[in-house]
Amino acid sequence: MKNFSYVRAASVKEAVQQSGANQAALFIAGGTNLVDRMKVFLDEPSHLIDITRLQMQRIEPTTDGGLRIGALVSNTAVADHPDVRRNYPLLSRAILSGASQQIRNVATVGGNILQRTRCPYYYDTAFACNKRKPGTGCPATTGINRMHALLGASDQCVAVHPSDMCVAIAALDAIVEVEGPRGRRQIPFTDFHRLPGDTPERDTNLEPGELITAVVIPPLPFAKSGVYLKLRDRASYAFALVSVAAALKLEGDRIQAARLALGGVAHKPWRPTEAERFLIGKPANTATFQQSAEIALQGAQPLAYNGFKVELAKRAIQRSLTISANGGGVA
Amino acid sequence: MQDPEERTKRQTSRRNFLGQALTAAGTAIAAPTLIHQATSAQNMNTTQTPAPGEMAVTLTVNGKPRSLTLEPRVTLLDALREQLGLVGSKKGCDHGQCGACTVLIDGERVYSCLALAVMQEGKAITTVEGLANGDVLHPVQDAFIDNDGFQCGYCTPGQVCASVALLDEIKRGCASAITPDLTRAPQLADLSEAEIKERLSGNLCRCSAYNGIVAAVQQAAGQQPPAPAAAMLLTEPAEVLV
Numbered sequence: 001m002k003n004f005s006y007v008r009a010a011s012v013k014e015a016v017q018q019s020g021a022n023q024a025a026l027f028i029a030g031g032t033n034l035v036d037r038m039k040v041f042l043d044e045p046s047h048l049i050d051i052t053r054l055q056m057q058r059i060e061p062t063t064d065g066g067l068r069i070g071a072l073v074s075n076t077a078v079a080d081h082p083d084v085r086r087n088y089p090l091l092s093r094a095i096l097s098g099a100s101q102q103i104r105n106v107a108t109v110g111g112n113i114l115q116r117t118r119c120p121y122y123y124d125t126a127f128a129c130n131k132r133k134p135g136t137g138c139p140a141t142t143g144i145n146r147m148h149a150l151l152g153a154s155d156q157c158v159a160v161h162p163s164d165m166c167v168a169i170a171a172l173d174a175i176v177e178v179e180g181p182r183g184r185r186q187i188p189f190t191d192f193h194r195l196p197g198d199t200p201e202r203d204t205n206l207e208p209g210e211l212i213t214a215v216v217i218p219p220l221p222f223a224k225s226g227v228y229l230k231l232r233d234r235a236s237y238a239f240a241l242v243s244v245a246a247a248l249k250l251e252g253d254r255i256q257a258a259r260l261a262l263g264g265v266a267h268k269p270w271r272p273t274e275a276e277r278f279l280i281g282k283p284a285n286t287a288t289f290q291q292s293a294e295i296a297l298q299g300a301q302p303l304a305y306n307g308f309k310v311e312l313a314k315r316a317i318q319r320s321l322t323i324s325a326n327g328g329g330v331a
Numbered sequence: 332m333q334d335p336e337e338r339t340k341r342q343t344s345r346r347n348f349l350g351q352a353l354t355a356a357g358t359a360i361a362a363p364t365l366i367h368q369a370t371s372a373q374n375m376n377t378t379q380t381p382a383p384g385e386m387a388v389t390l391t392v393n394g395k396p397r398s399l400t401l402e403p404r405v406t407l408l409d410a411l412r413e414q415l416g417l418v419g420s421k422k423g424c425d426h427g428q429c430g431a432c433t434v435l436i437d438g439e440r441v442y443s444c445l446a447l448a449v450m451q452e453g454k455a456i457t458t459v460e461g462l463a464n465g466d467v468l469h470p471v472q473d474a475f476i477d478n479d480g481f482q483c484g485y486c487t488p489g490q491v492c493a494s495v496a497l498l499d500e501i502k503r504g505c506a507s508a509i510t511p512d513l514t515r516a517p518q519l520a521d522l523s524e525a526e527i528k529e530r531l532s533g534n535l536c537r538c539s540a541y542n543g544i545v546a547a548v549q550q551a552a553g554q555q556p557p558a559p560a561a562a563m564l565l566t567e568p569a570e571v572l573v
Contacts, residue, residue: 003384006403006449028450035406035445036426048403050450076439080505085513096508100533101500102493103427105439106446236508236532330509 001038008050012179012213015051020181020209022047027211029072030106032099033115041125042116042132056110056213059083065219071110071212075165076101078109088217089328090226090245094168097230100237110212113166113176113192116203117159117267118239119148130156131200138200146305147241150297150313152266157200158303161193161268162239168228170269171245171261174217180210189215193268200267222249222257229320229331230263231312240264242313246320247328248284255279255288260296260321265313272296275317284325286318293317388449392417393461403449407441408432410448411458419459419488423535430534433489433496434458440496442533459488462495471495471551478556480547482538493534494548500530501552519552 009015019025025047028034037043056070059081067088069078078084079095095104098112121127121140128136140148140158148158166189174189193204206212226247232238243263249256258279262270275296282288293314300310323331381387381400389398390407392415399414408425411417411434423431425444432444435457462469471494474480481487504516507529517526527548528541536544546556 001404003402003404006386006447028447031447031450032427032442032445035447038404039426048447052450076505085506089513092506092513093508096506096510100430101496101530102430102433102440102442102533103445106436106441230508236529330511 001035002041002044002046004045005047006050007047008053010053012054012056012211015049015054016180016209016211018047018049019211025049027051029108030074030103030111032103032107033111037116040123042123051211062216062219067217069109069215069217071214072108075099075104075107075109075112078165079104086224088168088172088220088223088226090171090223090228090247091165091168091217093228093331094164094230094243094245097228097240097243098164109165109215112163113169113212113215114204114206115163118162119159120144122159131159131196134199134201141303144305145303146308147239147264148303148306149267150265150300150302150306150309151262151270152195152268153301154196154198154200156198157196157267159196159200159267160264161203161266163269164228164230164240164243164263166193166269167243167261167263168226168245169215169217170271171226171247171259172217172220172223173259174215176212177214177216178206178210179213180207182207184213186216190269190271196267203267220247220259223247223259225249225324225328226259227320227324227328227331229316229323231316242309242316244313244316244320244331246317246324248279248321248324250284250325253283253285255282255284258292258321260292260317262296262313262317265300265309274298279321284321286322289318289321290314292321386449388452390415390448390451390456391454392456393458394455399448401448403447405448406444407434407446407448407451407456408443411443411456417458417460420492421485421488423486423489428535429486429489430493431486431489433492433534435492435496438496438499440493457492459492462491469495471498471547474547474550474556475544478546478550479543480540481536481543482540486534486536486538490531490534490536490544493531494544494551497527497530497548498551520554522549522552522554524549 026045028048028050029052056072058070060068062068075095079092085092122129122131127139130138149160169189176187176192228245230240230243232240240263245261247259258276260272260276275292278292278295297310297314302310385400385402387400389396411420420434421431423429427442427445432442433440434443436454471491501517501519506513509529527545550556
């Protein structure tokens, strides 16, 4: 790791100013991704701004019955908050399915959203990588790509977003609050991350110097039946091959509303909106769930080694919708 | 259960043994490292003027304030091992994947290899060296010995710290990914084998002493651990094989 200068920011305004004044500065909070990245020289900041003492550490109810989660709240604190466990169990379970307790205890909500891909070609600086060094090529497209993207990829980049939490947050239609050199703004979560296109070096639509201050989760009563299903190479502490966040609102056996998001399949948490729309008004049964899964994976473009993830994702969707239709619980 | 005298005998530490063995063997390679540790251990409470690129930091480790000068890039793990001579916390992968470096910060388990030392000012850091009360081992340490919760022992300080935190998390009602009902607080008495494995998944054991580790946690949780022979036969319940 290269050495750097270090300062503790006393306020959001100060942090944003310090960042703006220094092109090679980065914010640090939990550090569970950044410190690791610095160790392998993926990031070489000359200056770190420690934001952990800022007042963004609370989970508050919003006036409309949702939750506003400060960007510095730890993953553990979100997953264990009584309101999250009661009203958004898919968010609790998504977080608890990710990483380990040691990571979740210090990793923050803002940092989880901004974590970067674990594509091994991106992580190993001996390889070319368009995300790490634009224009150098993507060895993953022709390499060992069984963990890589099925949907929304480009010939420039087939990396996937590694977060579990973000899949649940995408399903919940959250809003990200940010503050930057040009003031505050709100970004709908589904617009926050980007597809790789011709600029795979940009993961998000955050502007330089902008800091995530909070995530707002709108009220969603039927999220109580929400499910998070994660499929991976070992039972725990591994990134997803495929994951699904799902929630259904039923009237009798008819589906009135549905939420569906996929992890491990794209450069961003993936909302298969057509598959969601298909579910509305249909009977909650296996045939419906199968058709919805087919629609969700219609545009899939498997690579040499990840073709199995197409069927895996379809069955994961079916299973998640089935469990949600039965009231939710462990998937 | 052992009598207190036997407990005391256990205090002959592996570190002392290794130190004696290395001295006897006159190991040329290891000697400078040990001397360096001894020297830095002597100097650890003398505040020096930070050199360029360094900072003065006071860490609270196992209840005692320790003043250090270090570069901001120094991890908590390296500060503990290289500057404070607290070599209980182990460097396994150094990338937050193995858990051997696990320590407690303000009572919560953390990978010290991914934590910058300069960011830990004002926090209470507990390492494996801080768990025992004088000559009396922490109940979790006793449980690891009673249940053969290790073979080579390299991952053990991390496993022990993680297990101490795990039990505290259950007492505080923290959920895991496989907690059946998130609206209820889990109880120590109900802590299943599958739950223990899920909650300790951030600590790897290359000797694969997992059955003994699970049995140790069961004992420390107040449950009846399986007999040593039966511990070899601990099975994965069907619900985690989905």
